[in-house]
Amino acid sequence: MRIRATVAALSGTLALSALAVPAAQAADAPADIKITKASVNGGKDVVIGTTARKEFKLSITATDPAGVRGISGFLWFGPDFNTSTEVIKPIVFDPKCVEVNATTTTCTDTVIAYPQDLRNAHATKWNVFATAVNNNGDKHREEYLKADARIQRAARLTTNASPEPIKKGKTLTVTGALTRANWDTLKYAGYTKQSVQLQYKKKGASSYTTLKTVKSDTKGNLKTTVKASADGYFRYVFAGTSTTPAVTSTSDFVDVR
DSSP states (O other): OOHHHHHHHHTTOGGGGGGGSOHHHHHTSOTTOEEEEEEEGGGSOEEEOSSSOEEEEEEEEEEOTTOEEEEEEEEEESSOGGGOOEEEBOSSOOOEEEESSSSEEEEEEEEEEOGGGOOGGGOSEEEEEEEEEETTSOEEEEEEEEEEEEEEEOEEEEEEEESSSBOTTSEEEEEEEEEEEETTTTEEEEOOSOEEEEEEEETTOSSOEEEEEEEOOTTSEEEEEEEOOSSEEEEEEEOOOSSSOOEEOOOEEEOBO
């Protein structure tokens, strides 16, 4: 998405009409209007894969002694708003507003991100642009509000223990793969040199125990060995990074005879 196209599309929207106001005029807005908070996805990181669009909420809070008529905004990426070309915005600007009290209002809109518009460098916290209008028609905008959640690249993790069945005391090989969304290619690729825990739960037990930590190789593959002791479940667990969420594989049951 390109920000010029976005701003043009918003020019007829009453709640965002301040977007069409020159920067100097916007700066002259009464200081009483304050945009106090922006929350992305309720403060939870937004995880995006390689094909499906992702919808999530953008909530913005503003306050003014005269009361707040409306607030709208979108997310943008880059060091400078005036040169940024990457945005995440609603298809239709239709925020739902709730009065916190006589002077403060929070408005929430659904924004939509498309993997096709993202690059791997976008896996971080974005900025929020917001416009607020008070009940007197005065407008105020903020360009550099900090989001409280990150945009992250979705991850996948697998586990396979073999051979099955196996005799007690014999060596069991546990393989797997840690991959994550590559927005540059729109495919999943190995997440290399990452620490992943191998966990085991004996049949009938209620919780898993960590057996060891394994590093993913240059293709994201995992491989280690353990001694078979009793029937049970094996799984790999990845704690996540700033760009990639935590993920746990489906467990693999091993019959020990």
